[in-house]
Amino acid sequence: MKTLVIGTGGREHALALALSRDPGEVEVHAAPGNPGIAEVATLHDVDPLDGAAVADLAVRLGVDLVVVGPEAPLVAGVADVVRERGIAVFGPSRDAARIEGSKAFAKEVMAAADVPTALARVCTTPEQVADALDAFGAPYVVKDDGLAAGKGVVVTDDRQAALDHAAGCEQVLVEEFLDGPEVSLFALTDGTTVYPLQPAQDFKRLGDGDAGPNTGGMGAYTPLPWAPDGLVEEVLERVLQPTVDHLAASGTPFSGLLYAGLALTSRGVRVVEFNARFGDPETQALLRLLDSPLGPLLRAAAVGTLADVEPPRWRAGAAVAVVMASRGYPASSHRGDVITGADALDAREDVDVVHAGTALDGDGRLVTDGGRVLAVTAVGGDLEEARTKAYSGVSSIDFPGAQWRTDIARAAARD
Numbered sequence: 001m002k003t004l005v006i007g008t009g010g011r012e013h014a015l016a017l018a019l020s021r022d023p024g025e026v027e028v029h030a031a032p033g034n035p036g037i038a039e040v041a042t043l044h045d046v047d048p049l050d051g052a053a054v055a056d057l058a059v060r061l062g063v064d065l066v067v068v069g070p071e072a073p074l075v076a077g078v079a080d081v082v083r084e085r086g087i088a089v090f091g092p093s094r095d096a097a098r099i100e101g102s103k104a105f106a107k108e109v110m111a112a113a114d115v116p117t118a119l120a121r122v123c124t125t126p127e128q129v130a131d132a133l134d135a136f137g138a139p140y141v142v143k144d145d146g147l148a149a150g151k152g153v154v155v156t157d158d159r160q161a162a163l164d165h166a167a168g169c170e171q172v173l174v175e176e177f178l179d180g181p182e183v184s185l186f187a188l189t190d191g192t193t194v195y196p197l198q199p200a201q202d203f204k205r206l207g208d209g210d211a212g213p214n215t216g217g218m219g220a221y222t223p224l225p226w227a228p229d230g231l232v233e234e235v236l237e238r239v240l241q242p243t244v245d246h247l248a249a250s251g252t253p254f255s256g257l258l259y260a261g262l263a264l265t266s267r268g269v270r271v272v273e274f275n276a277r278f279g280d281p282e283t284q285a286l287l288r289l290l291d292s293p294l295g296p297l298l299r300a301a302a303v304g305t306l307a308d309v310e311p312p313r314w315r316a317g318a319a320v321a322v323v324m325a326s327r328g329y330p331a332s333s334h335r336g337d338v339i340t341g342a343d344a345l346d347a348r349e350d351v352d353v354v355h356a357g358t359a360l361d362g363d364g365r366l367v368t369d370g371g372r373v374l375a376v377t378a379v380g381g382d383l384e385e386a387r388t389k390a391y392s393g394v395s396s397i398d399f400p401g402a403q404w405r406t407d408i409a410r411a412a413a414r415d
Contacts, residue, residue, distance in 0.1 A: 001022070001024070001025065001026055001027070001064050001065070001295045001296075001299070002027040002028075002029070002061065002062065002063045002064050002065075003019050003026075003027070003028050003029065003063060003064065003065045003066075003067060003295060003298075004029045004030070004031065004054075004057065004058050004061060004063045004065070004066045004067070005019070005028065005029070005030045005031075005033075005037070005041065005067045005069060006030075006031055006048045006054060006066065006067065006068045006069055006070070006073060006078065007030075007033075007048055007068070007069030007070045007073075008032055008033060008034050008048070008070075009034070009069070009070065009280060009356045009357075009372075010280050010281060010283075010284060010323075010354045010355065010356035010372065010374070010375050011069050011070070011277070011278050011279070011280040011281075011283045011284075012030060012033070012034075012037060012069040012070075013034065013036045013037045013354045013355050013356070014278075014280075014283045014284045014287050014288075014352075014354050014377075015067055015069060015278065015283070015287070015294070016028050016030055016033075016037045016040050016041045017040055017287070017352060017354070018287040018290060018294040019067075019294055019295050020040040020041065022293040022294060022295045022296075023293060024293075026295065027042075028040060028041040028042070029041055029042045029043075029044060029057075029061055029063065030042070030043055030044070031043070031044040031045070031046040031048065031054065031057055032044065032045050032046060032047075032048065034355045034356070034358055034359070034369075035355055035358050035359065035360050035366060036353065036354060036355025036358060036374070037355065039346075044057055044061075048068075048070065048072075048073045048078070049072060049073050049076050049078065050078075051073075051076070051077060051078040051080070051081030051082065052081060054066070054073075054078055054081070054082055055081050055082045055084070055085045055087070058082055058085065058087045059085055059087065063087065064088065064299065065087075065088045065089070065090060065295065065298060065299045065302060066079075066082050066087055066088070066089045066090070066091075067089075067090045067091070067298055068082075068089065068090065068091035068256075068277070069277060069278065070277065071097070071100050071101070071147055071275065071276060071277050072147060073091075074091050074092060074094070074097040074100075074256075074276050074277060075094065075097045075098070075100065075101035075147060075276075076094065077093070077094030077097075078091075079091040079092065079093060079094070079097075079256075080093050080094050088299055088302040088303050089302055090255075090256055090257075090298040090299070090301055090302045091255075091256040091257075091276075091277065092254045092255060092256045092276050093252065093253075095252040096247055096252045096253065096254040096255075096256075096276070097276040098252075099243075099247070099254070099258075099274045099275075099276055100147070100259075100273075100274060100275045100276040100277070101146065101147060101276075102145055102146065103143050103144075103145050103173050103273065104122045104145050104171070104173060106273065106274045107120055107122075107173065109243060109246060109247065109274075110243070110271060110274075112246055112250075113242040113243050113245070113246035114242060115238065115239050115242055115243055115271055116238065116239070116268065116269060116270050116271065117270055117271040117272075118141070118175040118176045118177075118178050118263075118270055118272070119136070119175065119176045120173045120174065120175040120176070121135070121173070121174050121175075122145070122171065122172075122173055123166065123171070123172050123173070123174055124170070124171050126163070126166070126167065129142070129162075129163060129166040129172065129174060130163065132174035133159060133162055133163070133174060136174060136175065136176045136177070138156075138157045138159070138177075139155055139156060139157050139177045140154070140155070140156055140157070140158075140159060140161075140162035140174070140177075141153070141154075141155050141174065141175040141176070141177050141178075142154045142162045142165050142166050142172050142173070142174055142175075143172060143173045143174075143175065143273075144165075144169040144171075144172060145169065145170070145171040145172055145173060146169075146170070146171075152169070153214055154214070155177070155214075162174075178263035178265050178270050178272060179263070179265050179266055180263050180264040180265040180266060181201070181226075181263070181264050182201065182202075182261060182262060182263050182264075182272060183199050183200075183201055183224065183227065183231070183261075183262045183263075183264060184199065184200045184201060184202055184220075184259065184260075184261055184262070184279055184282045185197070185199050185200075185231075185232065185235050185240075185259075185260045185262060186200075186257055186258070186259050186260075186278065186279065186282070186283075186286065187236070187240045187257070187258045187259075187260070188256075188257060188297055188298070188301045188306065188312070189240075189244050189254060189255060189256070189257075189258055189301060189306065190255050190300065190301045190302070190303070190304045190305065190306040190307075191244065191247075191248050191253035191254055191255045191304065192244070192248065192304070192306075192307070193306040193307040194236060194240050194241050194244055194258075195297070195306060195311045195312055196232050196235065196236050196240060197286055197290075197312055198222050198223055198232075198286060198289065198312075198314050199222065199223065199224050199227050199231060199232065200220050200221065200222035200223075200224070200279075200282040200285055200286055201220060201221060201222075201224055201282075201409075201412075202217045202218075202219065202220040202279065202281060202282050203217065203218045203219045203220065203405060203407075203408055204217060204218070205218070206218060206325075206329070206330060206403075206405075207405065208405050208406055208407045209407065213330055213331070214330070215325070215329065215330045215371075215372070216280065216330070216371070216372055217279070217280055217281045217282070217323065217372070218281075218322075218323045218325070218372075218404065218405045218408070219281060219320070219321055219322045219323050219375070219404075219405055219408030219409070220281045220282040220284065220285045220320075220321045220408070221285055221318065221319065221320045221321070221383060221386070221387075221408060221409035221412065222282070222285045222286055222289060222318065222319055223289075223314075223318060224412065225383070225412055225415055226412060226415055227264075228264070231264075231269075234269060235260060235262065235269060238269065239260050239262075239269070239271055240258060240260060243258065243274070244258065254276075255301055255302060255304070256276065256277070256301060256302075257276070257277050257278050258274065258275075258276070259274065259275035259276070259277065259278070259279050260274060261273040261274070261275070280356070280372075281321045281323055281354075281372075281375050281377075282321075284319075284321040284352070284354050284375050284377040285319040285320060285321045285377060286319070288319040288321075288352065288377055288379050289314050289315045289317065289318075289319045289379065290312060290313075290314065290315075291312075291313040291314055291315045292310065292311075292312045292313045296309055297309055297312060315379075316381075317379055317380055317381050317382065317385075317386070318379065318380055318381075318382050318383040318385070318386045318409075319377060319378065319379045319380075319386055320377070320378055320380075320383065320386040320387050320389075320390040320408060320409045321354070321375045321376070321377040321390065321408070322375060322376050322377075322390045322391060322393075322394050322404055322405070322408050323356075323372050323373075323374075323375045323404060323405075324372075324373050324374050324375070324376070324394060324397060324399075324402050324403070324404045325371055325372050325373060325402070325403050325404065326357065326368045326370065326371055326372075326373050326399070326401060326402070326403075327400065327401020327402075327403065328371075328401070329371035329372065329403065330371055332371075333357065333368075333370050333371035334368055334400075334401060335359070335367070335368055335369050335370070336361065336367050336368065336369075337367055337368040337399045337400045337401065338361075338365050338366070338367055338399060338400075339358065339365075339366045339367060339368060339373070339374075339397065339398070339399040340397070340398050340399070341396045341397040341398055342366060342374065342397050343366075344396060345376070345393050345396065345397075348393075350378055350379050350380070350389055351376065351377070351378045351379075351389055351390070351393050352376075352377045352378075353374055353375075353376055353377075353393070353397070354374060354375045354376075354377055355373075355374050356370060356372045356373060356374055356375065357369045357370020357371055357372055357373045357374075358370075358373060358374060367399075368399055373399065373402070374397070376390050376391075376393035376394050376397065377390065378390035378392075378393060382413070383409050383412055383413035384413040384414075386409070387408070387409050387410065387413055390408070391406070
């Protein structure tokens with residue numbers, strides 16, 4: 001099977017790693033990729049937002065499947081252009097990807113499909129925002145309606161901070177605050193059949209104890225020993241399948257990866273958000289425990305035959321991913337700092353260094369090239385063992401200004 005992965009980040013590296021580990025004849029390409037992806041795939045210098053260029057590359061390579069990783073190309077309609085050339089694509093159409101590209105659209109879908117979620121108001125003026133904040137009260141939840149790389153949400157008790165965030169956005173959603181722990185539940189779908197994956201949890205705030213600003217994600221782990229029994233079945237029945245069925249009935253069938261961010265509130269499960277692609281860094285942990293070949297699942301979702309493929313199987317044990325970010329993140333990022341120690345972990349079968357914001361400098365040295373630089377992902381017999389391995393890996397990697405959380409999966413491992 002010949003696959004082309006589109007994107008540059010940690011999610012794409014995790015996907016390329018998993019595809020390269022599939023049994024049988026496997027050939028992985030990536031565009032444009034990063035230095036870590038280059039270890040398991042052939043890289044091609046193509047703009048991931050240029051649908052025609054991506055389609056031309058896929059035709060030239062003769063690939064069996066294109067996997068569009070990031071949200072921006074999906075919202076831009078790259079998958080549509082590739083499909084028009086007769087090539088199987090894992091990833092939703094431009095119209096279906098609006099479920100992530102517009103939070104207002106996602107709320108409309110949830111209302112129509114009777115999916116439980118937070119009450120919200122769509123606001124375009126300061127006066128509307130102020131009224132909504134007063135109606136819902138603190139903690140204030142303000143979400144940029146469009147794509148914001150995981151950093152468009154503010155949850156705060158500071159009313160002025162909520163107003164300031166809204167002022168920087170064209171359109172926002174002001175929502176009621178949802179109490180309770182959050183869970184990420186991904187699902188593969190071909191527009192009809194839905195296969196949920198194993199639940200995971202990510203850590204959005206920059207600092208330990210969920211302090212500091214929101215980020216794209218500072219770490220993740222799976223499984224969740226504290227998750228209630230029957231959670232996956234409930235979410236499939238009440239959230240995932242109704243959403244997929246509604247989109248199909250509306251003429252915008254969704255195929256690819258549907259991500260449900262959930263809050264387990266005192267009133268039951270509520271959807272915080274939908275995404276139209278694999279989440280980062282949960283993907284790093286989840287794919288490390290996947291026991292099924294990834295390629296056949298993705299291709300079946302792309303061509304409408306998911307029901308003919310066995311549902312995903314999972315290895316015993318646990319996986320923990322810890323993100324290392326560059327100095328200044330998330331307000332800014334630093335490029336060009338030399339990274340040392342990553343190569344020494346490559347020989348470890350139970351640890352992966354998943355590259356996100358990395359590059360090679362003129363001397364061939366690995367350097368930082370973005371906010372979230374890499375994630376150390378480890379597997380173990382349980383969460384405590386996986387944590388120990390992941391943080392041991394983090395301690396062996398160094399670059400100036402490196403920052404990371406020390407509490408990823410700590411509370412769950414102690415339960």
